[in-house]
Amino acid sequence: MLKENHYQKVASLLKNNASADEISKIVNDIRLDLNPHPAGQLEKNVPQIDGVKLTGIQHKYKETMLFFPKNGQTCHAYCTFCFRWPQFTNLDVYKFAMRESELMIQYLRLHPEITDILFTGGDPMVMRTKNIANYIDAIIDADLPHVQNIRIGTKSLAYWPYRFTKDKDADDLLRLLEKANKSGKQVALMAHFNHPNELDTAEVEKAIARIRATGTQIRTQSPLLRHINDDPKVWQAMWNKQVKLGCIPYYMFMVRDTGAQHYFSIPLYEAWNIFRQAYRSVSGIARTVRGPSMSASPGKVQILGVSAINGEKVFVLRFLQGRNPEWVHLPFFAKFDKKASWLDDLKPAFGQENFFYEKKYPKVDHTLKEMIYTKEFYN
Numbered sequence: 001m002l003k004e005n006h007y008q009k010v011a012s013l014l015k016n017n018a019s020a021d022e023i024s025k026i027v028n029d030i031r032l033d034l035n036p037h038p039a040g041q042l043e044k045n046v047p048q049i050d051g052v053k054l055t056g057i058q059h060k061y062k063e064t065m066l067f068f069p070k071n072g073q074t075c076h077a078y079c080t081f082c083f084r085w086p087q088f089t090n091l092d093v094y095k096f097a098m099r100e101s102e103l104m105i106q107y108l109r110l111h112p113e114i115t116d117i118l119f120t121g122g123d124p125m126v127m128r129t130k131n132i133a134n135y136i137d138a139i140i141d142a143d144l145p146h147v148q149n150i151r152i153g154t155k156s157l158a159y160w161p162y163r164f165t166k167d168k169d170a171d172d173l174l175r176l177l178e179k180a181n182k183s184g185k186q187v188a189l190m191a192h193f194n195h196p197n198e199l200d201t202a203e204v205e206k207a208i209a210r211i212r213a214t215g216t217q218i219r220t221q222s223p224l225l226r227h228i229n230d231d232p233k234v235w236q237a238m239w240n241k242q243v244k245l246g247c248i249p250y251y252m253f254m255v256r257d258t259g260a261q262h263y264f265s266i267p268l269y270e271a272w273n274i275f276r277q278a279y280r281s282v283s284g285i286a287r288t289v290r291g292p293s294m295s296a297s298p299g300k301v302q303i304l305g306v307s308a309i310n311g312e313k314v315f316v317l318r319f320l321q322g323r324n325p326e327w328v329h330l331p332f333f334a335k336f337d338k339k340a341s342w343l344d345d346l347k348p349a350f351g352q353e354n355f356f357y358e359k360k361y362p363k364v365d366h367t368l369k370e371m372i373y374t375k376e377f378y379n
């Protein structure tokens, strides 16, 4: 999955019996070449309280705060297409992580616009139930009526369904989910499945049934991956199977511009074709899914389709999420480009210089003194 020049560098080191130190130095250089922090996740989305950077929080879209629990920053899987891969190397001194649930609560109190908290990682489900309970209980006890949804992003259903069936604290975990739902919050498991085969075991079916019995919703998402699921039939089967098991298809993502993107990525045009062929072959119940979507620096951009306007062939796009909430759901146009595979590859249509959102790209400063979603922010 490495590019040829990177591969040759490592191969020649190995052939010449290079020392571990030499190898690790070159490997780290290669990692830095692979755009370890796409969409400016490091600089742009980290809020502060009184000058203290809350490195465990990302708040990019108004309604939803991402939370990176300190002990949830590893993963059951180490997917070679992971966009959080730098966290699993020794490259990153800086990791999204923070232990203090108090700071999280303080931040939520100061941001009544937040309806959703999304626990992410790594995979928060690598944590023991008692650690997860620390955070969930803190949210329940804090009495924050504006926080309606507790979401947990996880690969565990596909990779370690025993987390919900046989692990020693599996039953405690289910009771915790049930308690959170009964407290009036809606818990949603944002489950990562790449292929229908991951839904084929008796264990995953059992795990899904147990989770649903707690009142928790399961919403599913996956990137579109060359060599893995670049076929509409695979998506059709996957969405149908998910619906059959009571899950709600949610997102199809484009492979992000990091790591081995060159190996896994699929051009936007082909991705749109795969999406629409799968989408049109499932019933409306499964058409809750949205995509294909690029999680880029300005927001989540969906490829709605290809069209021609005044003789010019264009991509029709829209923001599903925007750094500026006013951008959401406005159709916009890019020159058609059969090879483009990411937002950065696209040029505005109709000879325009900028996309509409580029002119007023806001400088985001998530300090509490300077609240972010102010009038100035929009103008």
Ligand SMILES: *Cc1c(COP(=O)(O)O)cnc(C)c1O
Pocket: 058, 060, 061, 064, 065, 066, 118, 295, 300, 320, 321
């Ligand atoms: C995807 C994402 C979210 C969640 O967006 P939804 O559309 O509400 O699922 C929140 N924050 C960031 C930074 C994201 O990339």
Ligand code: SF4
Pocket: 075, 076, 077, 078, 079, 081, 082, 083, 084, 085, 121, 122, 123, 154, 155, 192
């Ligand atoms: S499951 Fe998600 S976080 Fe874990 S390695 Fe795969 S892509 Fe990365």
